[in-house]
Amino acid sequence: MNALLNQEVEMEELFEYQENDDSDQEFSEKAMQDEEDKVDSDFDLDSSEGEQEHVEEGKVLDKEIEKQEKKSRKTVIPNTTPRKPIERRKRKKEIETAENEDRVVRQSFRRNTMLNRILLEGQIKEDEKKKAAQPKRERTVSYELSQEELIAEAMITEEKNMSSLLEWQQKEEERQANAKVKEKRELEGPYIRYHSYTERSQEDTSGDEDPEVTEPMGRNLITFVESDDKQDLEDLEDLELTGLVNSLASWLDKQPKPNKPIMCPITGDVATYKDPHTGVHYSSTNAYKTIQSCLRNQVNWSSSLDLYLGDLPSASGVPEGWNS
Structure with missing residues (x-):
């Protein structure tokens, strides 16, 4: 593999050397043409002195030039050809093209930056004008209070807090007092009132031998209240004083009888x-x-x-x- 790689490298170097040789041949041919032009001009100038001498001299010069060309063509191909001048030329060209491109890009960027700077400067000037048009705020000068001043300020705040506390307590007492008071609202116009309750049990003191035993009874009352009637039927104890329906009045007058006593099964008397x-x-x-x-x-x-x-x-x- 190394041998193949070395052969390829040598072939590439040969091609590069041939290209350089062709360029050298072109340069030598141009030099020969220039020299021939010079010789021809010399012949024209000295044609009057002797054409034969000039012809001989021209032949000699031609031979010398041919010898020099042969020497230049018979140069030995070295193993390693110097690449540095070729690389330098290529690098110079690449650097020149890159510099030209950078110049174009930099010019475009510079234009954009100039426009941006102009816009920023305009905005800054507008902001400065607005700030200058606004009225300046007066800065409050703060200074540290002394110990006596701090104590006096604390006393003032304490008095304010005490007064506000007393006001709050007074308002709270008034609110609680108003909450305890029940407002009696009266209905206007005739209306019907329904009232349900249970009668209390009472002892019979009439002295009957066989008193009747009655359990507590529930009552449902219906009252037709007129606009002029201001009787209150909310309390059960005051029901006897109210004007009830005549058919229901006997329910309140009737007293419940006590429980029947237990008798002795042997003597028939009350068992004790x-x-x-x-x-x-x-x-x-x-x-x-x-x-x-x-x-x-x-x-x-x-x-x-x-x-x-x-x-x-x-x-x-x-x-x-x-x-x-």
């Missing part, structure tokens, strides 16, 4: 005691003894009547052991 074992109420000691004898099976039991017979004697003709 209660046996803790059986839960039976009794009125005297004899009744208690009777209850205990029933528990001990000392009292006759009637299956047909479902009750105890007590101390009653048995019927005649009862077999022995009946009473045991």
Whole structure:
């Protein structure tokens, strides 16, 4: 691979050398033409002295020129040809083209920058004119207060805070007092009022032997209020004083009866005691003894009547052991 690469490099160098050689040949041919022109002019000037001498001299010169050309063509091709002058020429051309392009671009950028600068300067001038037209603000001169001045200022603020606090407390008290007061609003014109309540239970003090027991009862009242009627039916205790419907007035006059007392099953009197074992109420000691004898099976039991017979004697003709 290295050998192939070296061959390619040598071929490229040969081509470059041939190009340089062609340019040198063109330069030498131009030089020869110039010299021939000079010689011809010399011949023309000295033609009168002797044409033969000039012809011979021209032949000699021609031979010398041919020899020089042969020498220049027989130059040995070196292994490494110098590339620096060729590269310099190419680089110079590239640098010149790049500089020309930069000049064009820089000129265009300079024009844009000049326009931008002109616009900015105009805006700055307008802003300065506006600022100059506006009135100048007076700067407040701030200075540090002394200790005595600070204390005096604190006292003034404390008095203001105390006065505002007192005003707030007074307003709050007035607001609370007004909230407690209920405004009574009266309806204008005739209207119908519905009122529902429950009657309270009361004891009967008339002295009846068998008082009736009644439970609390609910009542629903309908009142037709006229424009001139200013009666208030909100309180239940004041219902007796109101002008109710005649058919409903008896409900308020009727008093509920007390509960029925518990009677003793043995004596028939009002029971004042209660046996803790059986839960039976009794009125005297004899009744208690009777209850205990029933528990001990000392009292006759009637299956047909479902009750105890007590101390009653048995019927005649009862077999022995009946009473045991």
